[in-house]
Amino acid sequence: MVRRRKRHNRAGIKARNPRSSHTIKPVKKRRRPAAPRPSAPARGRMVQERTRRLQREESLTRAIQGTVSAIVIACDEEDTLLQVLQQLSRLPLLETIVILNGCTDRSFAIVQEMEDITLLHYPERLGHDVGRSIGASIASGDILLFVDGDVPVPAEELAPFLIAIDQGLDVALNDISPWLPTFDRQDGVTRLKSFLNVAMGHPKLRSNSLTAVPHALSRKAIQTLGCECLSVPPKAQALALFHGLRVGAQSSADVITRNRLRTGNTGIGNSLAALILGDHLEAFDEVMTQGNARLGQTKMVRADLAAMRNA
Numbered sequence: 001m002v003r004r005r006k007r008h009n010r011a012g013i014k015a016r017n018p019r020s021s022h023t024i025k026p027v028k029k030r031r032r033p034a035a036p037r038p039s040a041p042a043r044g045r046m047v048q049e050r051t052r053r054l055q056r057e058e059s060l061t062r063a064i065q066g067t068v069s070a071i072v073i074a075c076d077e078e079d080t081l082l083q084v085l086q087q088l089s090r091l092p093l094l095e096t097i098v099i100l101n102g103c104t105d106r107s108f109a110i111v112q113e114m115e116d117i118t119l120l121h122y123p124e125r126l127g128h129d130v131g132r133s134i135g136a137s138i139a140s141g142d143i144l145l146f147v148d149g150d151v152p153v154p155a156e157e158l159a160p161f162l163i164a165i166d167q168g169l170d171v172a173l174n175d176i177s178p179w180l181p182t183f184d185r186q187d188g189v190t191r192l193k194s195f196l197n198v199a200m201g202h203p204k205l206r207s208n209s210l211t212a213v214p215h216a217l218s219r220k221a222i223q224t225l226g227c228e229c230l231s232v233p234p235k236a237q238a239l240a241l242f243h244g245l246r247v248g249a250q251s252s253a254d255v256i257t258r259n260r261l262r263t264g265n266t267g268i269g270n271s272l273a274a275l276i277l278g279d280h281l282e283a284f285d286e287v288m289t290q291g292n293a294r295l296g297q298t299k300m301v302r303a304d305l306a307a308m309r310n311a
Helices: 040-059 081-088 107-112 128-138 155-166 188-199 219-225 233-242 271-290 302-310
Strands: 068-074 095-101 117-122 143-148 171-174 215-218 247-251
Touching: 068 081, 068 128, 081 095, 081 107, 081 143, 081 155, 095 107, 095 128, 107 117, 117 128, 128 143, 143 155, 143 219, 155 171, 155 215, 155 247, 171 233, 188 233, 188 271, 215 219, 219 233, 233 247, 233 271
Parallel strands: 068 095, 068 143, 095 117, 171 247
Antiparallel strands: 143 215, 171 215
16 A cells, blocks of 8 residues: 655645654745835925925916017937927927027937927037027017927926016026035036126025026016127126126026036036136126126125125
């Protein structure tokens, strides 16, 4: 007679085995440890971020009294240009103006396929700042929104710039402060932007500048400054403050981590940094010529100026 071995089971039943007669215990499943609960400050930041996100989403449906012109500057941006235009199409725009300068890729073909786009194409490379000046000269909106073709910014982050101008600002700067390092680790260009605002009596603007997109201008700002002035952004900003226009930086869009790295905008002493440095020197020269040659600050010792900067 052949004996059959009873199989081991997982229900805790005794199994007869020639070698052992131990009770086979059921296998217990290991529970994954619960994720640690965020700290109170972290929970507070999460709530704030969720609130800001909801506010940005709601801003898309908020009625804007004035008309809006969006101006896009691009040079060889075929990988991102379509995304930029798609986000702009979600905004209540009167017109979208695209300035293509020095493009050798498919940017022209991409824009041509889209409807309701005013396209200006220049075979030679003009530069982003000159392109903004040209776009502003043909724009007809009460609010002018400036973006670049290489940085797709969600419509939820663009809408607050339009609302800020619609509610009374003349110049709505992009507040990039959340993505900047502490002052001791900032580069010379960032500190120079901050110094311009301090010298003009507006230290609360910190390092925020018209050199960064997106930003928006009112029709009043365009009429006061002139379109040609926009080709030198620091000069336009200094003159806006000099003439008493309302300048603020209440809106933020992350263009620091999204920015495309190029050979011309990276490394110490790169060509873009040199250009911005020259633009700031031109800005100082202009306001010193039109107004106080000492900017009203030279009676203060350097320690006092430093204290104003850190206040």
